[in-house]
Amino acid sequence: MTTPLAPATDLVERARRLVHDVPDYPQPGVVFKDITPLLADGPTFAAVVRHMVARAPADIDIVVGVEARGFILGAPVALGLGAGFVPVRKEGKLPRATLAGAYDLEYGSAVLEVHADVIPRGARILVVDDVLATGGTAAATAELLELAGGVVVGLAFLMELTFLNGRDKLAGRELDVLLTY
Template identity: 60%
Template sequence: MEQLVRLVPDYPEPGILFRDITPLLADADAFADVIAAIAAAVEGPVDLVAGMEARGFLFAAPVAVALGAGVLPVRKAGKLPGPTASQSYALEYGTATIEVHPDTIPAGARVLVLDDVLATGGTAAATVELLERCGAVVVGLTFLVELEALRGRDLLGGRPIDVLVTVP
């Protein structure tokens, strides 16, 4: 799988080494294997799979189907219609705000948070905080790739984290 994640230097800003998952997504067998591996690692029941914008969506939907769960899109500010709950946070090259529809999260819903890359942990930590404020129980986080040197786990308070590939 690692060979299907292309490295793009200086994107979206100088000094950032971007992980492009497009080749992985284009390989039907590899993509299916990744979805199966993610779903197999989940322990216990899950009510919702929260996919973080935008690449997390691509994994959250098929994993949710495999788990018999619903999908919860965690969107950038201004992308969801109607009432939303939001959380702002810092990331490695700026700041951002995420939103969800709180009425789609039943109190006590068991939620798996899913994204493609764990870097500094800012987006994931903000997502966990937002979901818990909305009444969810975050049962774990799953990432395709972890950039270990950026220490994103440190922001996630010892929560269960599954990663398919760790990059030093």
């Protein structure tokens, strides 16, 4: 596993100022990281996408965005890489045959699904999401994509909540994170 270069300090500072804490959302004790102000700032949003594109592993075939904010970041990253985009959705949101994987998150559990026929065998995949928290969502997504026949060669996150030790569930996987909390 390679050690990624540190992101540009000015981008980290701009992005950090635009991520707002929302206490007790979606339930008491959870501090939600609201990225809406960052997304609304065109130059910073574009810089975040360029950062993710520049640091992606080589030869990505598909970028997978995890519902829901991973869609917002993943789709432009896919465009920037000239790759396809596939959404991984919450249970019951996809209209055709799916593969499913259950996981735990910091305040409950859930099931993720991907269409059973959209990941070509051996496709090189970059998973993109907004936050790495407990690692449950990211680990379940990677396992689901590998079950579908893909090869997860990297995971990219806007931010990481380091106190939740999510990296532990992703040991041995290539990770890139812009902001740490």
